[in-house]
Amino acid sequence: MDFTPTRQAGLARLAAFLPVAGRRYAETRNADDGPAEEGRGNVSQLSPWLHAGLIGDREVLEAVVAAHGPRAAEKFVAEVFWRIYFKGYLEQRPAIWCDYRSDLESALALLAGNGGLRTAYAEATEGRTGIEAFDVWAHELQDTGYLHNHARMWFASIWIFTLKLDWRLGADFFLRHLIDADAASNTLSWRWVAGLHTKGKHYLARAENIARYTAGRSGGALAAEGLAEEAEPLSETQDYPRRPLDLPPPVTAADLTAPFALLLHDEAAHHASLALPASPALVIGASRAAARSPGTTSEPARAFAHAAVAGGMAEAAAAYGCPAVAWHEGEPLAPLLEAAGIARVALPFLPTGWTRDALSPDLAALDRQDRLVTILSDLDRATWPLAKAGFFGVAKAIDGLLAEAGITGAG
Ligand SMILES: Cc1cc2nc3c(=O)[nH]c(=O)nc-3n(C[C@H](O)[C@H](O)[C@H](O)COP(=O)(O)OP(=O)(O)OC[C@H]3O[C@@H](n4cnc5c(N)ncnc54)[C@H](O)[C@@H]3O)c2cc1C
Incomplete structure (x- = not known):
């Protein structure tokens, strides 16, 4: 995939992906078919352009809803709203980001002083753990600057629950290599996998699941032997109470x-x-x-x-x-x-x-x-107040948010 950092390239990618963004996306988006020169067929890979603001959430939603209608485009639309939701959530709990940064410094200091940890960290980041799928993704991330959403979830889960490495070191490894690196989506997704975002609900990677959704890769399905089959979700002592949003008024x-x-x-x-x-x-x-x-x-x-x-x-x-x-x-x-x-x-x-x-x-x-x-965009202004707790608060309002933004798919 050619991630050319221009608006024109982002719009070209959007146009190329548009035919897929309806029901086909809903049916096939979970598959991690591996990197391809022309881009993966089943997901948009628009995240680098969206993060950089080279293209906007609104124009992507408008194009997809116009091409497929709001019902057939529902799944894709929801994913774009995950991005907006995570931003709004972190905006109301900025201490999560501050703590991530200071805890990362502590985790790096611990790493520097502990040979065993350093070896485990080097094996993970250099793709030498012996867990085929994990090692392939570690290389893919560094070679391409991108990982499929499922690969990110599996990778983070294996990092935390099988390799038992500090989640902040993994989140930092992602930030340093992802071309779409985003403070909100990355930090909160790592916390979601760990069981810290939805308290007590973590994500455990399963070998069968990985094999099933990587079967379309050119080298065949990825093996993942020796994964932790059971693990307790991570917990933390600090609470992150919601801070009221203080949003700027529309600019005139x-x-x-x-x-x-x-x-x-x-x-x-x-x-x-x-x-x-x-x-x-x-x-x-x-x-x-x-x-x-x-x-x-x-x-x-x-x-x-x-x-x-x-x-x-x-x-x-x-x-x-x-x-x-x-x-x-x-x-x-x-x-x-x-x-x-x-x-x-x-x-x-x-x-x-x-x-x-x-x-x-x-x-x-x-x-x-x-x-x-x-x-501040109207879409963020309307959505962020709903990002108070889980994604459901946003998900159930999507139809209304699209209507309020005038994204109806008609014309
Ligand atoms: C551990 C972990 C770390 C992540 N780190 C980042 C990150 O740093 N930056 C980033 O943009 N996304 C991150 N994500 C979310 C998601 O994996 C990527 O946005 C998505 O894979 C990008 O590929 P795409 O453009 O083909 O997505 P598509 O499936 O085509 O989705 C369209 C757009 O919706 C948004 N989106 C899709 N899925 C998610 C999601 N789960 N959360 C938030 N937004 C989503 C993205 O902007 C994406 O471009 C992370 C997910 C996990 C599990």
């Missing part, structure tokens, strides 16, 4: 009358889905892809994120007829704004995660001066 032209800059970042690299009510006088691009981990981000993952922002800046500058400038790490933002006479900055919402961690300290001063105008 009146908010952007003075010369303003549009700030594109790793989760909003393109202007097309932002529905800006006025044209910026400057486009600023900030990529902080390496902030996802204290370790080294893989070159494909880093390159995708950087090129997505660089390309997005160039396209926005051309569309608005204004200059574009890169805001590099460690560089103060104020001189860039002063040089261009910029009063305000339009900021696509920075969700909880490393992009916010990396950018918000520098943006805090602007915020205090009331010079930040935050843009």
